[in-house]
Amino acid sequence: MLGLELHDIGRSFGDRQVLHSVDLAVAPGEIVGIIGGNGAGKTTTMRLILGLIEASEGTITWDGEPITARDRRAIGYMPDERGLYPQMSVVEQLVHFALLEGETITQARRTVSELIDTLGLTSRERSRVQDLSLGDQQRVQLAVALVGHPSLLVLDEPFAGLDPLAVETLAALIRQQAESDVGVLFSSQQLEFVERLCDRVCVLDKGRIAASGRVTELQADSYSRWALSFSEDLPDLLIAELSIIPGLIPTAVEDDPKSVMITLSGRNREIPEEVLHVALRHGGLRSIRCIQRSLAEILADRLKTGPVRKASTVIDTGLKVSGAIS
Numbered sequence: 617m618l619g620l621e622l623h624d625i626g627r628s629f630g631d632r633q634v635l636h637s638v639d640l641a642v643a644p645g646e647i648v649g650i651i652g653g654n655g656a657g658k659t660t661t662m663r664l665i666l667g668l669i670e671a672s673e674g675t676i677t678w679d680g681e682p683i684t685a686r687d688r689r690a691i692g693y694m695p696d697e698r699g700l701y702p703q704m705s706v707v708e709q710l711v712h713f714a715l716l717e718g719e720t721i722t723q724a725r726r727t728v729s730e731l732i733d734t735l736g737l738t739s740r741e742r743s744r745v746q747d748l749s750l751g752d753q754q755r756v757q758l759a760v761a762l763v764g765h766p767s768l769l770v771l772d773e774p775f776a777g778l779d780p781l782a783v784e785t786l787a788a789l790i791r792q793q794a795e796s797d798v799g800v801l802f803s804s805q806q807l808e809f810v811e812r813l814c815d816r817v818c819v820l821d822k823g824r825i826a827a828s829g830r831v832t833e834l835q836a837d838s839y840s841r842w843a844l845s846f847s848e849d850l851p852d853l854l855i856a857e858l859s860i861i862p863g864l865i866p867t868a869v870e871d872d873p874k875s876v877m878i879t880l881s882g883r884n885r886e887i888p889e890e891v892l893h894v895a896l897r898h899g900g901l902r903s904i905r906c907i908q909r910s911l912a913e914i915l916a917d918r919l920k921t922g923p924v925r926k927a928s929t930v931i932d933t934g935l936k937v938s939g940a941i942s
């Protein structure tokens with residue numbers, strides 16, 4: 617289960633350090649997302665993995681041994697600047713890349729025909745790439761990354777610019793690859809893709825890992841929140857009455873004077889009976905909802921804490937936090 621591992625990677629351009637102590641791992645069949653804003657270091661990390669540039673510090677290993685050029689041949693790469701030949705047809709393009717991978721023409725044609733089928737490009741196989749929609753171009757780009765039968769896919773912003781339907785198709789293709797034991801590392805500026813698709817996530821902020829961990833761990837909020845809505849604006853007295861119940865914090869809801877938020881420490885906590893008694897005595901209770909926060913909200917909250925620290929520390933749910941995202 618080792619796959620790819622980056623240990624304590626640093627990279628400088630001139631006297632400017634753009635990556636600091638980056639640790640990252642992608643096991644076979646695992647989907648890992650790198651999330652970060654512009655200039656966070658996502659592409660640089662991928663280019664290091666591909667061996668297009670060298671690390672200034674640290675090591676990259678493949679199944680526990682320093683990565684070699686031969687190992688890197690098992691990596692399929694979708695660069696952010698893409699790099700398809702716009703005038704070539706889909707088939708010609710893919711056959712060309714399969715031949716570059718060392719396949720014979722017969723093998724190349726078979727590989728390409730399978731890929732076209734898997735990626736749903738059959739109706740466009742004779743079209744020139746420049747005539748395809750962005751979503752179909754992205755599929756061709758993924759096909760190029762898959763042509764060498766990789767055991768690891770490295771995809772730089774694969775969802776950028778795609779409409780929701782194309783996003784769904786690409787997400788399904790990525791899942792399909794992971795199910796057949798291909799490791800997938802992809803970058804994104806949008807946490808929602810990462811949250812939906814990944815097993816693990818690595819948040820890069822100005823070249824440092826701000827947070828990393830299993831998505832389920834990161835999502836495991838350490839609080840439970842309930843919103844109680846009433847038919848009338850709530851008097852301060854009700855919040856005062858709720859606040860004397862031990863183990864919870866009631867707060868007014870901004871822009872909604874008819875609701876109160878109850879925060880309980882500990883996840884998956886049931887709303888205490890005393891709260892229901894107070895609410896029913898008050899009268900006019902319309903609804904009780906458990907509020908699930910998005911990963912973006914949870915991360916933003918947890919990472920607000922303090923200055924960037926060099927070494928990672930582990931806090932309650934196993935989430936590794938080493939700094940703040942801006």
Ligand SMILES: Nc1ncnc2c1ncn2[C@@H]1O[C@H](COP(=O)(O)OP(=O)(O)OP(=O)(O)O)[C@@H](O)[C@H]1O
Nearest residue numbers: 629634652653654655656657658659660661696805
């Ligand atoms: N060849 C280079 N020479 C000098 N600086 C570079 C080089 N490549 C990247 N950088 C710098 O390294 C930093 C990280 O860049 P990188 O492209 O890895 O970020 P990114 O997270 O992929 O951002 P984006 O989402 O904008 O592509 C940036 O400040 C960038 O200007």
